[in-house]
Each structure stands twice: as structure tokens, then as C-alpha cells.
Amino acid sequence: MERTFVADTLQKIGETVTLMGWVDNVRDMGKFGFIDLRDKTGKIQCFVGSKDDIQKVTVESVVEITGLVKARPEKMVNAKVATGTIELETQSLTLLNRAEALPIPVAGDGYDINEESRLKYRYLDLRRERLSKVLRTRSALVREFREYLYKDGFTEVETPILTASTKEGSRDFVVPSRMNPGKFYALPQSPQQYKQLLMTAGVDRYFQIARCIRDENLRADRGFEHTQLDVEMSFVNQEEIMTEIENLIKTSIQKMGGKLKDQVFPRVTYAESMEKYGADKFDLRTEEEKAEGVLAFAWVVSFPFFKKVDKEDAAEVADGKSGWTFTHNPFSSPIPEHIDWHLKGENVEQIVTAQYDLVCNGFEVGGGSIRAHNPEVLRSTYKIMGYTDEMIEKGIGHMLEAFKYGTPPHGGIGLGIDRLVMLLCGEASLKETIAFPMSYTGRTAVMNGPSELDPNFLKELGLEVIKKN
Amino acid sequence: MERTFVADTLQKIGETVTLMGWVDNVRDMGKFGFIDLRDKTGKIQCFVGSKDDIQKVTVESVVEITGLVKARPEKMVNAKVATGTIELETQSLTLLNRAEALPIPVAGDGYDINEESRLKYRYLDLRRERLSKVLRTRSALVREFREYLYKDGFTEVETPILTASTKEGSRDFVVPSRMNPGKFYALPQSPQQYKQLLMTAGVDRYFQIARCIRDENLRADRGFEHTQLDVEMSFVNQEEIMTEIENLIKTSIQKMGGKLKDQVFPRVTYAESMEKYGADKFDLRTEEEKAEGVLAFAWVVSFPFFKKVDKEDAAEVADGKSGWTFTHNPFSSPIPEHIDWHLKGENVEQIVTAQYDLVCNGFEVGGGSIRAHNPEVLRSTYKIMGYTDEMIEKGIGHMLEAFKYGTPPHGGIGLGIDRLVMLLCGEASLKETIAFPMSYTGRTAVMNGPSELDPNFLKELGLEVIKKN
Numbered sequence: 001m002e003r004t005f006v007a008d009t010l011q012k013i014g015e016t017v018t019l020m021g022w023v024d025n026v027r028d029m030g031k032f033g034f035i036d037l038r039d040k041t042g043k044i045q046c047f048v049g050s051k052d053d054i055q056k057v058t059v060e061s062v063v064e065i066t067g068l069v070k071a072r073p074e075k076m077v078n079a080k081v082a083t084g085t086i087e088l089e090t091q092s093l094t095l096l097n098r099a100e101a102l103p104i105p106v107a108g109d110g111y112d113i114n115e116e117s118r119l120k121y122r123y124l125d126l127r128r129e130r131l132s133k134v135l136r137t138r139s140a141l142v143r144e145f146r147e148y149l150y151k152d153g154f155t156e157v158e159t160p161i162l163t164a165s166t167k168e169g170s171r172d173f174v175v176p177s178r179m180n181p182g183k184f185y186a187l188p189q190s191p192q193q194y195k196q197l198l199m200t201a202g203v204d205r206y207f208q209i210a211r212c213i214r215d216e217n218l219r220a221d222r223g224f225e226h227t228q229l230d231v232e233m234s235f236v237n238q239e240e241i242m243t244e245i246e247n248l249i250k251t252s253i254q255k256m257g258g259k260l261k262d263q264v265f266p267r268v269t270y271a272e273s274m275e276k277y278g279a280d281k282f283d284l285r286t287e288e289e290k291a292e293g294v295l296a297f298a299w300v301v302s303f304p305f306f307k308k309v310d311k312e313d314a315a316e317v318a319d320g321k322s323g324w325t326f327t328h329n330p331f332s333s334p335i336p337e338h339i340d341w342h343l344k345g346e347n348v349e350q351i352v353t354a355q356y357d358l359v360c361n362g363f364e365v366g367g368g369s370i371r372a373h374n375p376e377v378l379r380s381t382y383k384i385m386g387y388t389d390e391m392i393e394k395g396i397g398h399m400l401e402a403f404k405y406g407t408p409p410h411g412g413i414g415l416g417i418d419r420l421v422m423l424l425c426g427e428a429s430l431k432e433t434i435a436f437p438m439s440y441t442g443r444t445a446v447m448n449g450p451s452e453l454d455p456n457f458l459k460e461l462g463l464e465v466i467k468k469n
Numbered sequence: 470m471e472r473t474f475v476a477d478t479l480q481k482i483g484e485t486v487t488l489m490g491w492v493d494n495v496r497d498m499g500k501f502g503f504i505d506l507r508d509k510t511g512k513i514q515c516f517v518g519s520k521d522d523i524q525k526v527t528v529e530s531v532v533e534i535t536g537l538v539k540a541r542p543e544k545m546v547n548a549k550v551a552t553g554t555i556e557l558e559t560q561s562l563t564l565l566n567r568a569e570a571l572p573i574p575v576a577g578d579g580y581d582i583n584e585e586s587r588l589k590y591r592y593l594d595l596r597r598e599r600l601s602k603v604l605r606t607r608s609a610l611v612r613e614f615r616e617y618l619y620k621d622g623f624t625e626v627e628t629p630i631l632t633a634s635t636k637e638g639s640r641d642f643v644v645p646s647r648m649n650p651g652k653f654y655a656l657p658q659s660p661q662q663y664k665q666l667l668m669t670a671g672v673d674r675y676f677q678i679a680r681c682i683r684d685e686n687l688r689a690d691r692g693f694e695h696t697q698l699d700v701e702m703s704f705v706n707q708e709e710i711m712t713e714i715e716n717l718i719k720t721s722i723q724k725m726g727g728k729l730k731d732q733v734f735p736r737v738t739y740a741e742s743m744e745k746y747g748a749d750k751f752d753l754r755t756e757e758e759k760a761e762g763v764l765a766f767a768w769v770v771s772f773p774f775f776k777k778v779d780k781e782d783a784a785e786v787a788d789g790k791s792g793w794t795f796t797h798n799p800f801s802s803p804i805p806e807h808i809d810w811h812l813k814g815e816n817v818e819q820i821v822t823a824q825y826d827l828v829c830n831g832f833e834v835g836g837g838s839i840r841a842h843n844p845e846v847l848r849s850t851y852k853i854m855g856y857t858d859e860m861i862e863k864g865i866g867h868m869l870e871a872f873k874y875g876t877p878p879h880g881g882i883g884l885g886i887d888r889l890v891m892l893l894c895g896e897a898s899l900k901e902t903i904a905f906p907m908s909y910t911g912r913t914a915v916m917n918g919p920s921e922l923d924p925n926f927l928k929e930l931g932l933e934v935i936k937k938n
Contacts, residue, residue: 003704020704022671022875040673060875064704097842099875123871126670135672139625146615156608157904161630161656161680161694162642164918173631173644174922174930175656178684179911182934183919187630187644194905197915201595202491203604204509211630211680215647225630235472235489235533373566398915402592406491406529406568435626436663442648446666446867449633450652453643461643464933465651 001066007041009069010083018066019044019088020096022127024107028054037065037088040132043081046088053093060099060106060127066092119445122436134433137256138421142209144252145229152244154205154231159194161211166193169326171215173224181462187213190414192331193399195232196371199410200402206232209417221429223438231368232412238335238354238370241411242299245358245366249415253295258424261289261296265358269302283362295423297360303327305334305342305353306384322386324348328355330381331399332369333411343380358415361423368413375403470535475552476510478538482555487535488513489565491596493576497523506534506557509601512550515557522562529568529575529596535561588914591905603902606725607890611678613721614698621713623674623700628663630680635662638795640684642693650931656682659883661800662868664701665840668879669871675701678886690898692907700837701881707804707823707839710880711768714827714835718884722764727893730758730765734827738771752831764892766829772796774803774811774822775853791855793817797824799850800868801838802880812849827884830892837882844872 004017021039033054035046046065048054057063067088078084104110104117106127118125125131146156165172165186172186188194190212198206210230218224233241246265253260261284273280280303284296306324326332332353334342341347358366372378379400382392392400421433431437436445443449458464473486490508502523504515515534517523526532536557547553573579573586575596587594594600615625634641634655641655657663659681667675679699687693702710715734722729730753742749749772753765775793795801801822803811810816823839841847848869851861861869890902900906905914912918927933 020877038671040671062875062877096878097872097876100873102874121874123666123669124874126667126672132671135626136624139619142625143615143619146612150608150612155605156611157604158680158696160905160907160913161682162907162913162918164913164916164920166916171647174926175642175644175919177911177919178640179687180919182921184922185642185913185919193916197592198595198904200592202507202509202601203595211627213630218648227627398917402915403566404569405571405590405593406531407566408489408531409565435667436629438629438631442646444629444631444633444654446871447633447635447662448867449631450644450646450649450654451633452651453653457643459935462935464935466928466931466933 005041006037006039006044006083009044009086009088012069013071013086014069016066016068016091017088018064019046020064021062023057023059023061023063023099026054026057026059035063035065035090035093037063042083044083044086044088045078045081046090048090048093050090050093053090056095056098057093058099058101060102060124061095062097062099064094064096065090115439119437119439119443122445126435131432134421134425134427135435137425138417138433141252141256141421141424142229142417144255145248146207146209148248148251149205149207149231152205154207155203156208157195157198157203157206158208159188159191159210161187163188163194173213173215176461176463178460181460189214190228191230192329195230195412196331196399196407196410197402199232199234199373200405200407202234204234204408206230206412210414212414218438218440218442220440221431223431223434224442225438226430227417228366228414229417230412230414232410234408234410236370236409236411238301238356238411241368241370241413242356245368245413245415246297246299249297249358253420253424256424259292259294261285261294262298266298268298268300270300270304271302273300280357281359281362281364285361293426295360297358297365300357300359301355302335302352303355303357304349305332305338305351305355305381306348322384324385326353326381326385328353328357328367329369330385331371331378332381333372333377339377342377342384345380345384348384354411356413358413360420363419363423364416365419365423366413366415368411370409370411373403373407373409375400378403474510475506475508475513478513478552478555478557481538482540483538485535485537485560486557487533488515488557489533490531492526492528492530492532492568495523495526495528504532504534504559504562506532511552513552513555513557514547514550515559517559517562519559519562522559525564525567526562527568527570529571529593530564531566531568533563533565534559584908588906588908588912591914595904600901603890603894603896604904606894607886607902610721610725610890610893611698611886613724614717615676615678617717617720618674618676618700621674623676624672625677626664626667626672626675627677628657628660628679630656632657632663642682642684645930645932647929650929658683659697660699661798664699664881665800665868665876665879666871668701668703668842669874669876671703673703673877675699675881679883681883687907687909687911689909690900692900692903693911694907695899696886697835697883698886699881699883701879703877703879705839705878705880707770707825707880710837710839710882711825714837714882714884715766715768718766718827722889722893725893728761728763730754730763731767735767737767737769739769739773740771742769749826750828750831750833754830762895764829766827766834769826769828770824771804771821772824772826773818774801774807774820774824774850775817791853793854795822795850795854797822797826797836798838799854800840800847801850802841802846808846811846811853814849814853817853823880825882827882829889832888832892833885834888834892835882835884837880839878839880842872842876842878844869847872 001018024036024038174184354370470487493505493507643653827835
């Protein structure tokens with residue numbers, strides 16, 4: 001018999017339907033009993049007349065129940081439940097998968113369960129209403145973003161996962177090549193260079209829901225992977241791309257039922273932000289707006305292009321000899337008024353980058369810039385950071401070459417999907433928005449990773465594990 | 470001034486517009502000249518009255534041209550070009566990025582250029598009309614697939630890139646963990662286990678445009694990465710999921726303008742296919758249908774679950790002691806009629822798996838199955854393949870455990886996006902459908918990967934490269 005979803009039973013009073021789902025609750029009354037059956041659309045009370053049926057089911061078992069949808073007598077109506085006006089009179093019950101006692105509860109919000117258990121049994125954790133709603137919200141938000149961009153002439157393009165190291169400021173994860181023992185691919189920290197090359201290729205308007213993978217120190221709410229809505233546009237200036245992204249965000253968030261504090265996102269310079277808030281991100285909401293669940297977006301602009309390098313950063317970024325490194329993105333352009341300084345390497349501390357960060361409720365939710373499409377501007381960025389010609393050629397020679405063959409002015413942004421979903425759902429951690437997040441100790445959810453490799457496999461990769469003394 | 474796309478100029482006769490794009494062609498007539506300007510929507514002839522302007526541009530330079538859209542006199546109309554009835558009379562021309570002489574031509578289909586050059590200069594290769602159309606077709610096809618599934622109640626869920634080894638029949642790429650020196654993550658060969666766990670989690674209908682990464686021997690037309698439309702559904706039988714997928718394909722392909730040979734996809738058993746075509750994939754088209762560009766989809770069903778292991782496969786798959794390995798997917802269920810044999814390990818060579826492969830024009834374009842959601846059925850699969858209890862626990866213990874806590878009957882499929890785009894575009898190689906494919910020798914496009922690592926970086930990973938003698 002065809003399956004009916006719980007939410008549709010309200011329209012089927014007097015009909016016989018077949019429901020499939022989980023046993024949310026069982027009440028054994030002796031000779032009969034009640035089951036609350038749950039599917040992704042809701043819950044419904046099922047009267048079960050068979051003692052055997054009631055005794056064979058356990059909480060969280062999977063069942064198929066065929067029965068008659070009946071209106072409840074008025075005094076039995078439960079106004080707290082969407083299907084509280086009806087009940088299913090069970091005619092037959094099939095136990096599709098019997099559940100043993102669960103290691104973690106799936107009722108409640110689950111915040112009080114320790115991370116290790118929640119991630120080991122993530123497939124149970126995700127059954128709770130809160131998280132199942134987060135997954136659906138995430139899917140729906142990404143759908144809105146995509147549809148907006150498709151309609152605006154954007155082309156979605158996938159870029160490689162196995163790529164080359166691009167030194168974007170974090171450490172790369174690397175992947176040994178069996179075909180080239182001793183050599184390594186890198187996983188993408190972002191599709192930055194590929195998306196710029198797509199502009200050189202004439203794609204004009206690109207987007208991708210892109211996985212970014214960075215070997216950063218883990219924090220309580222962050223794993224090694226995050227997802228960004230990655231956008232790049234040709235023939236735009238800073239104003240045009242900020243308008244495009246602001247409209248994208250406003251349209252999509254409002255279609256999702258999100259409330260915005262401002263229909264025009266305030267713009268704050270980096271200097272103002274540091275002076276007023278002591279940071280480059282801030283929360284513009286009043287206490288009342290916080291309680292209302294309002295989203296307060298704002299742009300931060302006019303960042304310095306360069307900063308003095310600390311010892312720690314120097315090791316990671318350039319050779320550190322010049323004392324300068326980029327604050328945001330080495331592929332950015334200075335603002336038009338500062339290109340002369342930039343090309344001459346003058347007034348380095350005063351050069352402003354054509355960067356725009358999007359903040360919301362005190363978090364950074366996106367960042368982008370107009371890029372240097374003139375190879376001499378890009379070369380100057382690296383010169384200022386102390387790179388020799390040889391280092392520049394080795395590091396970004398392919399980009400400098402591409403920019404010699406007709407590259408349009410372009411710019412883009414990366415918007416943090418995890419962060420936006422977190423704010424939209426009123427969650428406090430990025431991990432609540434990810435189906436299978438990594439633990440704080442770098443363990444994969446459910447499965448046993450990372451793990452040791454077979455020594456023969458390792459040998460084929462041309463590698464040996466260093467033995468500890 | 471606001472940008473106008475070339476395709477929109479036809480509606481703007483008598484108006485002054487600003488176009489931005491590439492110089493497709495220059496004809497220097499001495500005191501004046503002509504430029505064909507190209508953007509992603511088309512090409513238009515621009516009359517340039519300034520000798521200086523004509524002399525400063527080169528082919529493939531990026532320009533901004535403001536001018537008056539004029540109808541051409543009837544005898545000057547070029548019927549071969551979409552904009553052949555008009556011409557732009559240039560008022561001002563700005564050179565946005567001057568192109569040096571290109572290392573490869575961007576006109577023509579590019580098939581005759583060697584792979585190395587095409588991939589090194591992929592950002593130029595993609596400018597050719599053929600490939601720019603393939604990228605747009607790919608984006609549009611994926612959009613159709615997504616919209617069909619969203620409307621049918623599917624939730625899109627992302628699964629991890631850094632995961633644990635799952636032994637799906639190919640070799641894993643591995644990623645050393647800096648946090649756990651000497652230990653490794655694996656990149657996903659497919660989201661097989663995660664999507665099944667999402668069914669345990671109650672997601673009910675899942676999809677993802679998923680990257681699958683396998684360390685397989687490279688072929689001329691295949692790199693290490695491919696993209697699949699990954700689908701999984703709960704509470705379905707084989708017939709229901711095949712119908713769902715058939716409708717998805719038919720609707721999406723026809724919306725894209727693709728022509729189908731059959732409105733009902735023929736179903737062929739594995740045995741019939743082997744007897745008639747000598748293979749488990751086949752091309753049902755007549756010569757006439759081939760010329761028409763028809764897509765001939767068909768299902769192949771009733772595959773044997775197990776096959777005798779060769780020496781080579783044994784090393785990769787199980788311990789090989791039993792002599793049996795799976796033909797398609799160890800997580801599949803046998804067909805209902807053969808579950809008894811399966812549980813008892815009897816008549817192994819006769820057990821049929823609930824597997825369905827989708828073929829088109831002689832290629833496999835997808836494969837899926839109803840899964841074993843009963844832990845004893847899954848355990849039997851591994852027992853038949855000669856796994857000990859300890860090996861089973863280590864390999865799939867987490868799946869067996871998940872299936873004890875209420876897992877619905879479920880099944881799914883993976884459809885090869887690269888292959889479908891290839892067939893839809895009439896291309897002969899998967900690489901023609903990928904923005905930045907890998908070379909036959911495992912080199913990344915444009916960028917220099919794989920490459921050697923800094924020894925200090927390697928040390929932090931707890932690794933050493935074995936020196937060659």
C-alpha cells in the first residue's frame with residue numbers, strides 16, 4: 001500500500017492509510033496500547049488493539065502501520081500536537097527494524113549530552129527534532145542561494161579537491177601520490193585561484209558550494225572542514241559586488257523566514273570598527289532585537305592591505321624578511337586610489353585593500369575583495385611581502401602568466417554556510433549545523449578516523465612513519 | 470555606465486550601450502578597423518574609427534566599448550551570426566587587460582591540441598565556445614536534478630571529505646593527521662556509509678552532488694575525482710526507487726533539450742546482457758538514432774551478488790580466504806527471495822543482489838541497490854567473503870551497531886554527473902566536462918601538483934620520504 005506521511009493524515013479522516021516511521025513512544029495498557037509514530041513530517045497517536053503488537057515494539061523501532069484515520073472525541077483532543085484532533089486505529093503493524101535500548105536519548109535538545117557520545121552516535125543525535133530541522137534549514141537555505149544566483153546568470157562550476165598547495169594563510173592538508181612517490185597533492189583551503197582562473201576563462205559569473213579544508217588548530221565549535229558559498233564576478237567594482245551579495249543575502253534569508261534588523265546593511269570602516277568595538281566584527285543588536293531573533297548584518301570595509309608580521313606568522317606566510325604580510329588575501333587589489341603606492345611599494349602601512357567583510361550578530365560570515373587582475377599589481381603584493389622573483393615565480397607564476405592573456409577585472413566573496421545556518425537556526429556552535437562534524441580531538445564522527453595504515457600501503461606511497469623513541 | 474550583454478544589443482538599436490568582453494578578432498583597415506567583441510552571450514562586430522584604438526588592442530585582450538547600436542544596411546547583413554543584422558559604432562574603447570600572444574588558440578574545437586598544453590592553459594582552453602557551453606550545460610543539468618529532488622521532498626546533506634577508510638573496492642587516498650602523527654584520514658570513495666547512516670537518522674530522502682575520490686589507475690579520459698548525484702531513500706523497494714530515478718532522469722534530460730530513445734527505460738537482466746552483448750553495458754541505438762543524438766537509457770538488473778576473487782582483487786578487498794567477493798556493493802541486500810540462502814551462506818554463486826545499474830549509449834551512468842538494513846544480512850555478506858568476526862567488527866562494526874537502533878529499509882543510487890554531461894554534450898571524454906581535470910600522468914591542471922613537501926612539514930606529520938637507492 002502506498003505510504004502516507006503523518007502530516008497528510010489530517011486530510012484523510014475516515015480513510016485507511018499506511019504510515020512508516022519510528023516508534024516515538026509506547027504505552028502498554030495491558031490488553032491494548034498506544035504508539036506515537038514519528039516520521040519526518042510529524043507524530044501521530046496510534047491505537048493498537050493487539051497485545052502482541054504492543055509487546056513486540058520498542059521505542060525507536062521502525063514500523064509500518066496500516067489503519068483507519070479517526071477524529072478524536074472533543075474531550076480527547078490534544079491541542080499541543082499538530083495531529084491532536086485525530087488518531088490512527090491500527091489494523092496491522094509490521095516491525096521493520098527492532099531497536100535495542102539506545103545509548104543516547106533522541107528526545108530533548110541534546111545539549112547536555114557529551115560531545116563524544118553525540119558524535120559516535122550521530123545517526124541517533126540527528127533524529128532529535130532540533131537537529132533534523134537544522135539539516136532541512138541548511139538544505140533549504142542553500143537552495144535559495146543557488147536559485148537566486150542561477151536566475152542572475154551565474155554558472156556553478158566544480159573545482160578540484162586534489163590540488164596544489166597555494167599558501168592561503170593556513171596550513172594545507174596534503175595527500176601522498178602513489179603515482180609519484182614522495183610527492184603530495186594539497187586539499188583546497190578555498191577555490192580562490194581556480195575561481196579567478198575561471199574569470200580569465202570567461203565564465204563571467206561563477207559560484208560553487210565549496211568545501212574548504214584547513215589544518216587549523218581546532219576550537220570547540222570548529223572542525224577542519226567548512227563550506228562556503230563561493231562567488232566570483234567579472235567586470236564589477238566593489239560597490240557592484242557588495243550590492244549583488246547584499247541582495248542575495250536579503251532575498252534568501254527573508255524567503256527562509258529570517259528577520260533582518262536592517263534592509264540596507266550598515267557599512268563600517270575597519271578603523272571605526274576597531275575604535276568603537278575593539279574588533280573587526282561586532283553585534284549591532286539591542287537586547288530586544290536579540291530576543292526577537294533578528295539578524296544584524298553589516299559590512300566592514302577599508303582594511304589595511306598589509307600588517308607587520310609576528311615571528312609566528314612569518315614562518316607560515318612569506319619569508320618574513322620584509323616584515324609585511326597580507327591582512328586578508330594576497331590576491332586582492334588595493335583600492336584604486338592606492339595602486340600607485342602599491343606598485344612603488346610606498347606608504348605600505350597606509351595601503352587600503354579593496355576588501356569587504358560581512359558580519360552578522362558579532363560573527364564574520366563572509367569576506368571578499370576586488371582582485372588584482374593586473375599582473376604587476378599582484379607581483380607588487382609579493383614584492384612588498386619580501387618575496388624574491390624566484391619565489392614569486394614558483395608560488396604564483398601560473399597566475400601571473402594567466403593574467404597576461406586577457407583577464408577581466410573581477411572580484412568575489414566567500415560566505416560561510418555553516419555560520420549562516422547557525423545564526424538562522426539560533427544555534428551557538430558551527431557543529432550543530434554539520435551532519436557529521438569532527439570532534440574537538442580531530443576524530444571523525446561515527447567512523448574510526450584517523451587511523452594507522454598498513455605498512456605495505458605506506459611503502460607504495462614512498463613513506464615511512466617516524467618511530468617515536 | 471551599466472553593462473549590456475551582447476545578446477541584448479539586438480533589442481537596443483539606436484541606443485548607446487557599454488559592452489565588456491574579449492577581442493575575438495581585429496581587422497586593421499589603416500585609418501579605422503573592426504573588432505569582434507565576445508562575451509559569454511555572443512559576439513558583435515564593432516566599428517572602430519580611431520586608428521590608435523585599433524592599434525592598441527590585441528586578440529583576446531579584455532576591453533570595454535561604449536557605442537551606438539546601429540542596424541546594418543541590408544547588403545552588409547551577416548546571416549551566419551546572431552548579431553549579424555547590427556553593428557556597434559564605437560564611441561570609446563578602454564583596454565582593461567592587454568593580451569600577449571596566446572600559447573594555444575581559443576578558436577576551434579581544440580581537439581587537436583595536446584593534453585599537456587590544454588591543461589596547463591586550461592583557463593584559455595575553457596574560452597572556446599564548445600567548452601564554455603559544456604560548463605553551462607553541466608551547471609544547468611545539476612540545477613534540474615536538484616530542483617526535481619527538492620520538489621519531491623529530498624534534503625541535501627553534505628558529508629565529510631576527511632573521513633575514515635571504508636574499503637569500497639578501490640584504493641583510498643589518505644591524508645596524514647598532524648594532530649595524530651602517523652595516523653591518516655581517508656578521502657571518500659563515495660558517501661555510501663554516511664548516506665545510509667542518514668537513513669538511520671530519519672532523513673528519509675537524501676541527495677548530494679558528491680565528490681568521489683579514488684586512487685584508481687588513470688585512463689586517458691579519467692582522473693582520480695568524479696562527481697555523482699548521490700541519492701538515498703527510506704521505506705522503498707527496488708521498483709519504487711527505480712521509478713523515482715527514471716522519472717528524475719527523464720524530466721531533467723528533456724528539460725535540457727536532450728532526446729530520449731525510450732520513454733520507458735528497457736530492463737535487461739545481467740544474464741541476458743552478457744549473452745546478447747557480452748558485457749553488462751550496451752548501446753541500444755540504431756545508426757540513425759546515433760546520428761540524431763538520441764540518449765538510449767536502460768536498466769540492468771539481477772546481478773550475481775558475489776564473484777570468485779582473482780589473486781589481484783583478493784589483496785585489495787577481503788582476505789580472500791573464502792574465494793568470494795562482492796560484484797558491486799557489500800552494503801547491498803540480496804533480493805528478498807534469496808535472503809535465506811544469504812543468511813545461511815548457501816548457493817552463494819546463485820544469490821542475486823538487489824542492484825540496478827543504469828546504462829546509456831554503451832556506458833554505465835549509474836548504479837545503486839536496496840541495502841541490507843538488517844544487521845544479520847550485512848554480517849552474512851562479510852562472512853561469505855571470509856571475514857572473521859574480529860575483521861567484521863573492525864571494518865563495519867559501526868554500521869552493524871547503527872542498524873540495531875531502528876534503521877528503515879532503504880536504497881539509493883549514484884549517478885555519474887561527468888558521464889551524463891559527456892553524453893548530453895556529445896563529447897567523447899569525461900575530461901571535456903570537468904573545469905580543471907587532472908592529466909593522464911596525475912598532474913593538476915594549471916597548478917604545479919603534486920609536489921615535494923618541506924622536510925620540516927613532513928616531520929610534523931610524523932613522516933619520512935623513503936630515499937631511493
